[in-house]
Amino acid sequence: MSDHEQQPLPPTPHQSGDALPPVEQHAQQYETVRNAHETELIEDYVELIGDLLRHRGEARAADIASRMSVSQATVSKMIRRLNELGLVTSRPYRSLFLTQEGQQMAETSRARHDIVLHFLRALGVRDTTARIDAEGMEHHVSDETLAIMQRFTEEHQP
Amino acid sequence: MSDHEQQPLPPTPHQSGDALPPVEQHAQQYETVRNAHETELIEDYVELIGDLLRHRGEARAADIASRMSVSQATVSKMIRRLNELGLVTSRPYRSLFLTQEGQQMAETSRARHDIVLHFLRALGVRDTTARIDAEGMEHHVSDETLAIMQRFTEEHQP
DNA sequence: AATAATTGTTAGCCTAGGCTAAACTAATTG
DNA sequence: CAATTAGTTTAGCCTAGGCTAACAATTATT
Ligand SMILES: [Mn+2]
Ligand SMILES: [Mn+2]
Ligand SMILES: [Mn+2]
Ligand SMILES: [Mn+2]
Numbered sequence: 001m002s003d004h005e006q007q008p009l010p011p012t013p014h015q016s017g018d019a020l021p022p023v024e025q026h027a028q029q030y031e032t033v034r035n036a037h038e039t040e041l042i043e044d045y046v047e048l049i050g051d052l053l054r055h056r057g058e059a060r061a062a063d064i065a066s067r068m069s070v071s072q073a074t075v076s077k078m079i080r081r082l083n084e085l086g087l088v089t090s091r092p093y094r095s096l097f098l099t100q101e102g103q104q105m106a107e108t109s110r111a112r113h114d115i116v117l118h119f120l121r122a123l124g125v126r127d128t129t130a131r132i133d134a135e136g137m138e139h140h141v142s143d144e145t146l147a148i149m150q151r152f153t154e155e156h157q158p
Numbered sequence: 159m160s161d162h163e164q165q166p167l168p169p170t171p172h173q174s175g176d177a178l179p180p181v182e183q184h185a186q187q188y189e190t191v192r193n194a195h196e197t198e199l200i201e202d203y204v205e206l207i208g209d210l211l212r213h214r215g216e217a218r219a220a221d222i223a224s225r226m227s228v229s230q231a232t233v234s235k236m237i238r239r240l241n242e243l244g245l246v247t248s249r250p251y252r253s254l255f256l257t258q259e260g261q262q263m264a265e266t267s268r269a270r271h272d273i274v275l276h277f278l279r280a281l282g283v284r285d286t287t288a289r290i291d292a293e294g295m296e297h298h299v300s301d302e303t304l305a306i307m308q309r310f311t312e313e314h315q316p
Numbered sequence: 317a318a319t320a321a322t323t324g325t326t327a328g329c330c331t332a333g334g335c336t337a338a339a340c341t342a343a344t345t346g
Numbered sequence: 347c348a349a350t351t352a353g354t355t356t357a358g359c360c361t362a363g364g365c366t367a368a369c370a371a372t373t374a375t376t
Binding site for chain 3: 196199228229231232235236239250251
């Protein structure tokens with residue numbers, strides 16, 4: 001074996017732009033992301049159900065499965081959860097419906113999603129790409145940033 | 159029981175801006191997000207280890223735990239995974255190091271993270287908020303959007 | 317009406333990513 | 347140098363979110 005083991009180097013000073021944030025602030029970043037991940041999928045389901053109801057008049061589990069590209073078993077399990085959370089009502093072989101709370105969440109999520117999508121398009125991102133990016137980004141955009149995005153979009157294409 | 163059950167309504171025409179995308183495209187959106195989620199945490203770890211090495215000269219498990227606000231057990235388990243993936247080398251009670259592949263990933267992730275962060279600041283988002291949003295957004299920004307963000311930042315603050 | 321196709325549910329399996337508690341190792345300090 | 351403190355690992359538990367396979371119920375076709 002070699003005699004000289006890998007040694008910690010003296011810190012290279014500001015080779016990249018920013019310094020490390022203070023520990024508490026840094027921790028806050030990751031915590032916020034973890035919290036977003038907890039509600040992300042729920043929001044996507046509720047939002048999609050709302051969209052299907054609005055555009056198609058009904059929201060079937062099979063539609064969700066194909067539009068999300070997951071198995072029907074996965075959707076079935078998730079619907080049970082949404083039910084327990086009081087967000088949807090469902091009966092077998094019937095369309096899903098949103099509860100009051102579910103409708104509220106659907107509207108909020110849809111509004112947020114749209115702001116991010118329209119912002120990306122206003123920035124000059126192609127539609128297909130903008131849709132893909134918005135689907136993930138929407139869950140990680142603060143209200144502050146959202147407001148700025150909205151203003152930007154209004155100013156850059158009326 | 160009531161006689162009139164909840165009925166699917168005729169689709170309200172374009173009450174919100176956009177129509178539903180075609181099924182395959184829609185599915186692609188969610189698939190891309192799921193894929194991003196698979197690598198997200200790995201990237202955050204590797205990036206953080208790189209940052210700690212660069213700024214502090216060493217990266218200890220305990221630092222990661224406090225900066226990420228997770229338990230040391232969680233970090234220990236993740237380090238084993240990073241090891242198996244060939245991204246880090248570690249010996250008990252010694253600093254972590256990145257393999258070649260790990261360094262590559264750290265640089266790529268850091269560059270992407272910085273572009274998103276600087277873009278948000280250039281947009282007018284406050285620093286603390288920008289850092290929180292960037293931590294989540296970075297994993298959901300396509301190369302196309304990333305390039306546009308970078309250009310925007312260069313043009314809006316030299 | 318019988319059969320076929322579609323739709324939905326359930327059971328059981330898997331991985332990722334958290335946690336606590338307990339044990340062990342290393343470093344610090346009285 | 348002994349004792350305490352700090353760092354690390356392991357074991358075991360949990361939930362979320364995927365999957366397949368088998369079965370059940372509804373709807374569509376002939
Ligand atoms: Mn959405
Ligand atoms: Mn989404
Ligand atoms: Mn990052
Ligand atoms: Mn991140």
